[in-house]
Amino acid sequence: MTFTNLCVLGLGYIGLPTASTFATHGMHVVGVDVNPRVVETLQNGGLHIHEPGLRTLVQAALKSGNLSISTEPEEAEAFIIAVPTPFKEGKRADLSYVISASEAIAPYLREGNLVVLESTSPPRTTMDVVAPILERSGLKAGDDFHLAYSPERVLPGQILRELIDNARVIGGIDRASSEAGRDLYATFVRGEIICTTATTAEMVKLMENTYRDVNIAIANEFSRLAARFGVDVWEAIELANRHPRVDILRPGPGVGGHCISVDPWFLVEAAPDLTPLIATSRQVNDDQPQVVVDLLQEALGGLDGKRIAVLGLAYKPDVDDLRESPAVEIACRLAERGAEVIAYEPYKLDAEFPGISMAQSLDAALGGADGLALLVAHTPLRNLAPEEVAAKTKARIAVDAVNGWDPVAWEQAGFRLTRLGVGI
Numbered sequence: 001m002t003f004t005n006l007c008v009l010g011l012g013y014i015g016l017p018t019a020s021t022f023a024t025h026g027m028h029v030v031g032v033d034v035n036p037r038v039v040e041t042l043q044n045g046g047l048h049i050h051e052p053g054l055r056t057l058v059q060a061a062l063k064s065g066n067l068s069i070s071t072e073p074e075e076a077e078a079f080i081i082a083v084p085t086p087f088k089e090g091k092r093a094d095l096s097y098v099i100s101a102s103e104a105i106a107p108y109l110r111e112g113n114l115v116v117l118e119s120t121s122p123p124r125t126t127m128d129v130v131a132p133i134l135e136r137s138g139l140k141a142g143d144d145f146h147l148a149y150s151p152e153r154v155l156p157g158q159i160l161r162e163l164i165d166n167a168r169v170i171g172g173i174d175r176a177s178s179e180a181g182r183d184l185y186a187t188f189v190r191g192e193i194i195c196t197t198a199t200t201a202e203m204v205k206l207m208e209n210t211y212r213d214v215n216i217a218i219a220n221e222f223s224r225l226a227a228r229f230g231v232d233v234w235e236a237i238e239l240a241n242r243h244p245r246v247d248i249l250r251p252g253p254g255v256g257g258h259c260i261s262v263d264p265w266f267l268v269e270a271a272p273d274l275t276p277l278i279a280t281s282r283q284v285n286d287d288q289p290q291v292v293v294d295l296l297q298e299a300l301g302g303l304d305g306k307r308i309a310v311l312g313l314a315y316k317p318d319v320d321d322l323r324e325s326p327a328v329e330i331a332c333r334l335a336e337r338g339a340e341v342i343a344y345e346p347y348k349l350d351a352e353f354p355g356i357s358m359a360q361s362l363d364a365a366l367g368g369a370d371g372l373a374l375l376v377a378h379t380p381l382r383n384l385a386p387e388e389v390a391a392k393t394k395a396r397i398a399v400d401a402v403n404g405w406d407p408v409a410w411e412q413a414g415f416r417l418t419r420l421g422v423g424i
């Protein structure tokens with residue numbers, strides 16, 4: 001099939017780059033978002049999210065005349081649903097955005113169209129939730145229109161490159177739907193495009209993120225064991241990883257972001273009787289912020305009244321995304337325990353959290369601190385020179401939760417450095 005026009009529903013971290021990339025590859029694209037503020041911002045040449053290179057891409061797409069932004073869908077040959085699937089109370093998938101996007105498409109659906117769901121969803125969502133809603137149009141999925149699931153797999157911070165280069169899985173509800181999806185994404189995808197069934201594609205996405213979560217959980221558990229047995233987990237992992245079939249990930253303050261800390265629950269919800277490992281791993285990672293809080297409490301000899309410079313709040317290094325961030329969780333828990341928290345997040349100076357003061361510069365965070373907590377391995381924070389830091393603060397106690405600082409150099413500069421996963 002050939003496609004000349006497309007409607008993308010949801011203009012967030014996935015939908016906006018996807019819509020813009022299609023547009024810069026010659027497709028006529030209507031980008032739709034239900035949030036009028038997002039639409040207005042984009043129409044006025046602004047951007048509501050941060051991702052390297054995205055501003056230039058969106059501007060190029062708008063300037064080409066191929067991308068227009070609206071609050072309402074239009075008739076199109078293909079529709080992509082790229083809306084969020086957060087979780088609600090009880091760690092259950094909240095499909096309300098997927099449902100309302102499907103309902104919004106139904107009146108515009110015509111014979112021969114293709115609809116692709118990209119939002120991470122519990123197994124069978126495409127077949128059991130999206131298809132019946134679209135069929136309210138009077139058209140039958142498979143017979144009259146094509147329907148597929150194609151997971152986004154891009155890494156925040158590298159979205160624009162990975163969107164094009166990563167392999168793409170297209171899961172159709174039938175063969176013709178898979179092939180239609182393959183033809184659509186072939187517009188710009190340079191990675192391999194592999195066709196499968198819709199439910200397999202949904203599982204693939206959930207398995208990828210769950211696999212990573214479980215592997216981070218074992219790394220975090222190893223860090224707890226190492227601390228107990230007087231071992232340096234970072235050294236132990238490096239040595240273990242020299243085994244040709246071992247590749248242990250990094251322990252840290254926990255697992256954040258809106259994907260890996262959420263998606264495994266979709267499998268647990270769908271089949272609680274089959275997922276004890278997945279559920280336990282989630283719990284291990286969710287408990288990790290408390291491990292860091294306890295480490296700080298021990299290092300500082302208590303938290304009450306202590307002024308702590310929290311360095312980094314993002315969910316991972318070198319991004320400005322604070323969603324589900326373990327560093328934020330730690331900062332809030334420290335404040336709840338009576339510490340005076342002054343946080344410095346170099347990529348988002350204007351963040352706001354109750355009980356936490358945001359420093360507008362590194363110096364403002366360091367001045368007057370009793371202790372330092374490195375919670376995110378942002379490049380500028382990892383590269384701090386300990387002797388320069390020592391000159392800016394009276395604090396001589398530092399906790400490194402991400403193995404970002406060289407213990408010898410920091411100790412030579414006069415700090416007592418406590419590292420996550422390192423026993424004494």
Ligand code: SAJ
Nearest residue numbers: 153154155208209212249250252255256257259260315316
């Ligand atoms: N983390 C660790 N230790 C590690 C690696 C990561 O503690 O060794 C932590 C990070 O600090 C962060 C969290 O895990 O808090 C998740 O970070 P990440 O870089 O592993 O993944 P995300 O959430 O940014 O993106 C993931 C990616 N999935 C996989 O790598 C399997 C990405 O490809 C997906 O597209 C994305 O989820 C998504 O949208 O689902």
